[in-house]
Amino acid sequence: MSRQPRLFLLLLFTAIACGYLLFYCLDALPLRLWDEGRRAVNALEMWSGESHLLVPSFLGEPDHWGTKPPLLVWSQALAMQVLGPTVLAVRLPAALATLVTCLFLVYFSARHLNRHWAGVVAALCLVTVPFYMNGHAARSGDFDALLVLWLTMGVLYLYLFLQENSKRALLLSAIALTLALWTKGVAALFFLPGIFLLCLFVPSYRFALTNWRVYVAVLLPIASLVGYYLLREIYDPGFIHLLWENELGGRFSQPLEGHRGGPMFYVGQLLLWPTEQPWWLCLVVVPLLYWRRATDRPLLRYLLVLLVTHLMILTLASTKLLWYAMPQVPLYCLLLGLGFQALLDWIAVEKRSAYTNWFALAGLLLCFTWPYLNMANHVAQTQHGPEYSSTTVYGGYLPALDELATYTLLLPSYNPSAIFYAQLAQRRGVEVNIAYLDTPPVRVHPGAAAVTGFSKGTSVVVCEMTPWMHMDGNYRFSSSHEISPCKCLKVEGAK
Numbered sequence: 001m002s003r004q005p006r007l008f009l010l011l012l013f014t015a016i017a018c019g020y021l022l023f024y025c026l027d028a029l030p031l032r033l034w035d036e037g038r039r040a041v042n043a044l045e046m047w048s049g050e051s052h053l054l055v056p057s058f059l060g061e062p063d064h065w066g067t068k069p070p071l072l073v074w075s076q077a078l079a080m081q082v083l084g085p086t087v088l089a090v091r092l093p094a095a096l097a098t099l100v101t102c103l104f105l106v107y108f109s110a111r112h113l114n115r116h117w118a119g120v121v122a123a124l125c126l127v128t129v130p131f132y133m134n135g136h137a138a139r140s141g142d143f144d145a146l147l148v149l150w151l152t153m154g155v156l157y158l159y160l161f162l163q164e165n166s167k168r169a170l171l172l173s174a175i176a177l178t179l180a181l182w183t184k185g186v187a188a189l190f191f192l193p194g195i196f197l198l199c200l201f202v203p204s205y206r207f208a209l210t211n212w213r214v215y216v217a218v219l220l221p222i223a224s225l226v227g228y229y230l231l232r233e234i235y236d237p238g239f240i241h242l243l244w245e246n247e248l249g250g251r252f253s254q255p256l257e258g259h260r261g262g263p264m265f266y267v268g269q270l271l272l273w274p275t276e277q278p279w280w281l282c283l284v285v286v287p288l289l290y291w292r293r294a295t296d297r298p299l300l301r302y303l304l305v306l307l308v309t310h311l312m313i314l315t316l317a318s319t320k321l322l323w324y325a326m327p328q329v330p331l332y333c334l335l336l337g338l339g340f341q342a343l344l345d346w347i348a349v350e351k352r353s354a355y356t357n358w359f360a361l362a363g364l365l366l367c368f369t370w371p372y373l374n375m376a377n378h379v380a381q382t383q384h385g386p387e388y389s390s391t392t393v394y395g396g397y398l399p400a401l402d403e404l405a406t407y408t409l410l411l412p413s414y415n416p417s418a419i420f421y422a423q424l425a426q427r428r429g430v431e432v433n434i435a436y437l438d439t440p441p442v443r444v445h446p447g448a449a450a451v452t453g454f455s456k457g458t459s460v461v462v463c464e465m466t467p468w469m470h471m472d473g474n475y476r477f478s479s480s481h482e483i484s485p486c487k488c489l490k491v492e493g494a495k
Contacts (some may be wrong), residue, residue, distance in 0.1 A: 003062060004136060004465055006044045006110075006116060007106075007107070007110045007111065007116070009031065009119075010076050010104055010106050010110060010116060010120055011103055011107065013120070013121045014103055014119075014120055014124075015099065015102075015103060015126075016105050016130070017123075017124065017361065017372075018098075018099055018102040018123055018124070018126075018127045019099055020376070021127045021128070021372070021375050021376060021379055022098055022099050022127060022134070022492065023095055023136060023383060024094070024096045024376070024379050025379055025381075025382065026088060026089040026091050026139060026379075027086060027088035027091065028097055028380075028381070028382045029087075029381065029382065029383070029384055029392070029415075030087070030139065030140065030224060030384070030392040030393070030394070030395035030396060030403070030417060030419055030421075031049060031087055031090065031281075031392065031417035031419055031421075032384070032392060032394060032415065032417060033391050033392070033416065035136065035140075035141075035142045035143070036090070036136075036140050036141040036142050036417070037415070037418075037419070037420055038058065038063075038065070038066055038416040039066070039072060039073060039076065039088045039090065039141050039142060039143075040054050040087075040416070040417070040420040040483055041058055041059070041256030041416055041419055041420050041423065042056040042057065042058060042063060042066065042073045042076075043073050043076035043077045043079075043080060043089070043090060043141075044059070044080065044124055044224060044420060044423055044424075045057045045059075045060070045086050045423075046070075046073055046077040047076075047077040047080040047081060047085060048085075048213040048427075050321055051180065052235055053070070053074075053469065054070065054228065054231055054235055055232055055235050055236045056070050057444055058416075058446065059419070059445065059447065060445035060446075061447070062235075062236045062239075064238075064239075064443045064446050065246075065443050066184075066242045066243050066245045067242055067247055068143060068184055068185055068247075068315070069181065069182045069185055069225065070182075070226055071182040071183045071238075072142075072143050072183055073082045073144065073178065074335060075093040075146070076089060076090055076092075076093055076141060078434075079092045079093060082207055084307070085424060085427070087141075087395070090139060090141035091139060091141045092387070093139060093140055093141075093145075093452070094137065094139065094140055094141060094142065094144075094145035094146060095138060095145075095207050097145045097148070098126070098127070098132075098137070098138040098139075098148075098149070099145045100149055101123075101126065101145075101148060101152055102123035102126055102127065102181060103124075103150070103151045104120075104122055104149075104152065104156075105119040105122040105123050105125070105126070105330060105334060105337070105485060106119035106120055106122075107119065108156050109122070109334070109337065109341075112156075112160055114402070115337070115338060115341045116336070117340060117341050117344055117360045118334065118337035118338050118340060118341040119334075119337060120337070120364070121333075121335070121336060121337035121340040121341075121367075121483055122333035122334045122336065122337035124325075124332065124364065124367075124368045124372070125278065125332075125333040125336055126138075126329065126330060126333050127143050127375065128170070128368060128371035128372055128374075129278065129329070129371075130375075130377045130378070131322070131329070132326065133375060133378070133379070135185060135323060136323040136326065136327075137326050138325065139379065142182055142323075143184045144323050144326040144327075144429055145326075146183045146184075147180055147183045147184045147187065147188065147326070147327060148182035148326050148327050148329065148330060150176045150177070150179040150183060150188070151176070151180050151191065151327045152331075153176040153326075154173045154174075154177045154180060154191075155171045155173075155175035155191055155195075155306060155331070157169045157173040158170070158173040158195060159174065159298075159299065161208075162198070162204075162205045162208060162302075162424045165207065167213065169213065170213055170217050173217060174216075174217035174220065174221060177217070177221040178220070178221035178224055179220070181222065181224065181225040181226065181230065182400060185225065185328075186247055187249055189222075189312045189328070190236070190310050190314070191306050191309075191310055191327070192218070193309050194306040194307075194308070194309030194310060195306070197305060197309065198301075198302060198305050201486070202301070208302070212459055228336075229243060232399065242443075249471055250404070255434045263455070265312070265315070265320045266311055266315055266320070266322075266325050267315075267323050268423030269312075269325070270325060270328070270332075274460045278336065280354060281339075282332055282335045282336065282420070285335060285336060285338070285339035286304065286339075288339070288342075289335075289338055289339060289342055290440075292342070293342055296338055296342070296357070299338070300335070300338070303331050303335060304332065304405075307328055307331055307332070309329070310325075310328055311325070311326065315318065329484060334381060339466065340363065340367075343363070344356055344359060344360050344363070344443050347359055368422070371486075384396050387475055390463070390465070390485065391415055391417070391418075391420075391464065392417055392462050393421075393463050393485060394409075394415075394417065394418040394422070394463060394486070395417070396423045396483070397422045397463060397486040398421045398422065398425050398432075398461070398463075399422075399424075399425070399428075400481065401430065401461065401481060401488060402428055402429075402430055403427070404459055404488070405430070405431060406430065406431035406432070406433070406459070407430070407431075407432060407433070407459035407460065407461055407488065408432075408433040408434070408435055408454070408459065408460050409422055409432055409433065409434050409435070409461045409462065410435050410436075410437070410451065410462050410467040410470070410471070411434060411435070411436050412436070412437050412438060412439035412461075412462065412464050412466040412467055413436060413437070413438040413440065414444055414448075416430050416437070418434075418463075419434065419445075422434060426473070434448075434449065435449050435450065435451045435468055436448055436449065436450055436451065437450075437467060437470060445476050451470065453494070454475060455491065456491055456492060456493050457490065457491065458490075458491045459488055459489070459490055459491075460477070460486050460488070460489045460490075460491060461482065461486065461487070461489075462486070462489065463486040464485070468487070471489055473495070474494060474495055475489075475492070475493070475494055475495060476491075476492040476493050476494070476495060477489040477490055477492055478490050478492060
């Protein structure tokens, strides 16, 4: 088969196989706590015109707990413009970004590396590993999937520039870096130290150190980010101080919000957890490839240096979260894809086989049938596990109360996903008040109201144990509506 039709078929196969796992039941689960719920509120308020384009807001006030640039929120607000304010619109940008990442791995491997099956294996690996499909990445309304897309494009096009001195590749890499910076700020720069070391110690790459275009390609994206920060400081005074505390200095100098770990945190999670992640296979594949495949050595060296330096930077930071390592995942997947391709090439050359593509398909079935079926079963779930089940039930319950004119949602603590669903109810004409047992800081929830007292006739919605115990211990009430575990309680008086 000629080159172009083969690439088209590989892209089509990847789009169908990966697209199913990425989009099936994408909006079935309610929004999760923390980042996904807060980004949903940011996007909802931007879509409805309640916030400035450069200053995402939370409950009508500039969001001082989320200091990332607004590219993700823009994309979610745009999705809401098309689909309405739905969970699907919140998660769609991440799912699309992951699909494009998969297709790019296939395209880049076939077009620029002449390794047609390596990209397919990398793409399938990406969407069948729970680490990437859960929580913060592929099927979540969070920053990381979008960041991973831009960084994957950026580092691979930069490799192409270093190999071929291609101005087009450098331009594409600069555009990708700009978008990565506007997605998650300084986290987009963590591959640059490794690239600098490569340019310094690899003789064939040293031309980049004296190429003015390289400095423009790095400094202009950074200047655009600094320009955004300065503009936001104008519209939101005090932002740069918050930025320093939350991103530039705080996360490196101390573990924010209790997210700490030892020096082996990322190594243990990524490489030494074989029952959950396949990256430990790279420890076997990479040495074999390096010594037996001279044509792969420049790419292997490039990827390994980037992975090691990125891992070192993350390890030096005091705040440790597993999803900070998400940008590494496609690079690990590509290493595994190169190993698969090497095996196919050995079969084709040593055995003189005319059935290499059939061997490739058989290998894909052997390696990915079980992980694929497991992931398909996982994405079909419509209920969160126990870690989220009690805190994410609001999305299914609050629409059932639309016949009420007003009620108070009693929360044990900060819960942005519940706030998102409450805001949707307000847009449907219901007056929803929010009260907390444990009042969050002003920076987290501006104007948060603590529980004081409920007068007779007040309708109070509780879905979690501590609000229920508070109501049961302090008030007489009747239950006017119930869908377990949520209840709407009509207060009859204090005990």
